[in-house]
Every structure is written in structure tokens, then in C-alpha cells.
Amino acid sequence: MKEEEILQSEQSATAEKDAVDRAFGAENRNRLIDRYFDTSASDGITSTNAWQHVYRLLLWSDPTTGLAHCYESDKSQPGKPWYARSLAFHEWVCSELGTEPDALGHEIDWLFIRACTDLAEAMLRRESRLTEVAAEQRLPYQNRGFPEPGADPELAAIIQDALRPYLAQEPQEEIWRAVTQRVRQFLAVQNKRKNLVGEGFEDVLAQVVRRACDVHEASVRTRSLLYEIPGFNRARQGGKENKVDLAVIRPSMRTLVTAKWSVRADREKQFPTEYDEYINAESESRKFQYVFVTNEFDPARLMRACENLHRNSLMFDYVVHINTNAVRATYGDLSRVRDSAGSSRRRVIEHIDAGRLISLEQWLAALSDQ
DNA sequence: ATACCAGGGGCTACTAGGGG
């Protein structure tokens, strides 16, 4: 489908649908994901191409480097070690998706870009009411020289300094207010991404499993309460309700998935606790699988996920990365890296070679066979 | 002594969704 047709069908879809109140909410997220799969991926989702759709939907380019995001941006700045790895990752993604390096940003990030459009519309709808209220709120302080909302003299000064030679005249104060407000909004938008990528990752994975493995809609659940999954009891009283990121329920096997686009230390500590709760709640005395799906690139975190033991056996049945070839490409050639600096990256590669750390493709294939 | 790097702790911004 041509870009214009996609845009057109999107616009009509937006027009048909009534205004979206919660742009990042579960309902709108799934509406958008459905639309993506219907328009951009109509030729079918397979275990082999699933990773491409995950990246097209969720991967983004880091605005500070312009590169596909594979690691925290403070460590990916030019001159730092992860800049080189980000460059390598960027090249890998571009060549695999068949995109030029300067065009990747528009090829990916589908979900966030669409959700932001909805968010902007929702904000616009609320804006007039807010300005009305604001005028009322400011009324008692009229004519006393109170600061105008949105004014940011320091930011304005930076812009003015840089552009001074090109300015034919001094911009008016309202202009500065409008400009600084827009800059702030522009920067703030990136902060909202994390609200989408977390649960959005679970939603996308659920859709991918349904479509690529031909699993029935109801058998793939996101954020399901543990006791609503067959063969798991309600937790003892007092304990707070436990939600499972993603559950794939079939007669042959129940698979409980913890899905994290990337991992933080404190979340990592919760894995064994959650696993314990799952084990305690299990009521059919049948094996269930505990699976970790991630797009993390940090070698230490990946290594721990692969190696962590629970009561002396591996905690995760599968440790799944969206694409382990991306990990290989990002780490690059480790043969000349001195041992201490590259040891964890080398260990991760060994886990890939050994089949301990697998790709989404391999996991989907394994699911299909169950 | 210095510079650099990997790793990690704690905090931030933000939103959805539930309850009063």
C-alpha cells in the first residue's frame, strides 16, 4: 500500500472514530495496533517477520543522536562507548528493514507517532476550556505585572543569541512566549514515550503471538490476574493481586511471560518474587513456563536473565530477545576487545550460540509447536 | 594519579485507571 493510501485510510479511520480521550490508554493502543496490522502488515505475520513489525511499531530514534535507540541515551552520546554500538545497531536495523540511515526515524515508531497525534487532538479539545479557566484564575491579579504563562526568558535568550545576526527586528514578547512554549512541548513529548512503550510492548507481543502462532484470541491475555488463568489459585488473603504481563494459555502448556522492553535493576529483583508467587498459586501440579521477552541490550542484564537460578534450576524457561542478530551486530567484533571490558558481552554471545538466549522468531516457532 | 568504563541506585516525568 502506498503511503498516501495509508494516510488516507488512517485519516478516515480517525474521522469515523469519535474523539479519543486517553491517547495512550489500552483501548486506543489496541485500536492503533489493529490498524497497523490491517494496513501495513496485511501480507501476514510469521514467526520470521514478527520482529520487523515489533520494531516498526515500537522502536524509535533517539532525538539526541538521531540513531535507533538501543541503550540509555546518556551512555549513547558521541564519544562514549555506546555511541559506536548505537551506530552499529542503526546500520543493522536500516539494512534489515531496507531503509536509508537518514530515513529510519519515519519508518519506525509507528505506535508512538500515531498516539501523539491523538494526544495532540485531545489536548487541543481541552485547551479552550483551560484558557477560559486560566483567565478567570488570573482575574484577581490583573494589571499587577504577574508573569505570563509560558514565558521562559532564559530559553528565549539562548535562541536570540544564536539567531541575532539573522534577526531583522526584535520579536515581540508573545512570539517568544509561543516559541518557548512550543520548544517545551516538543521536548516534553519524548518523556511521554515510556508510558506507551511499557504496556504497548505487551499489547504488540500479544497480537504477534495471536497472528503468527494462530492462537485463539482468548488464549492470549495481557495483564491478566493470576487467578484468572486456569490452574492458578487466588493468592492468600492480604497479598495484593498479581498481574501477569502476558499469558498464553493452551491445553498443552500455560506460558507466563514477563515482557520488558528494557530492564531496570529494581524490576529485575521482582522476577524471583513473582515466580515464587506463580509457583505457590499453581494448583494443577502441571508444568508451566516462565518466559522473559525483552529488547534489552545491556550485557549484564541479559547475562543475569540467562543465568539466574531459582532453587538451583534456571528461573526462565526461555530468555527471548526481539532479535539476537541485532545484539550480535551491536556488540560487534569482540575478538580484539580486551577481556575484562568485553567479558559480559562475550558471555551474552555465548548464550546466543548455545541457544539459551533466543530470538523472538525461535520462541514463536517453539510456541507453534506446542 | 588519572581517565575511562560498566554497572547500578534513586529519582523524575508521565499516564491510566480506580475510588471517593
Next chain:
DNA sequence: CCCCTAGTAGCCCCTGGTAT
């Protein structure tokens, strides 16, 4: 309708180890 909580991931900054 407002307030509060839970939960997401990234950002800022510190620490300890290692090579120079």
C-alpha cells in the same frame, strides 16, 4: 469531578574496578 496509586522506562549521578 478530583485525588491518589501503581506502574512504565529514561535520566542523572555515583561507585568501584581497571588500564595507562
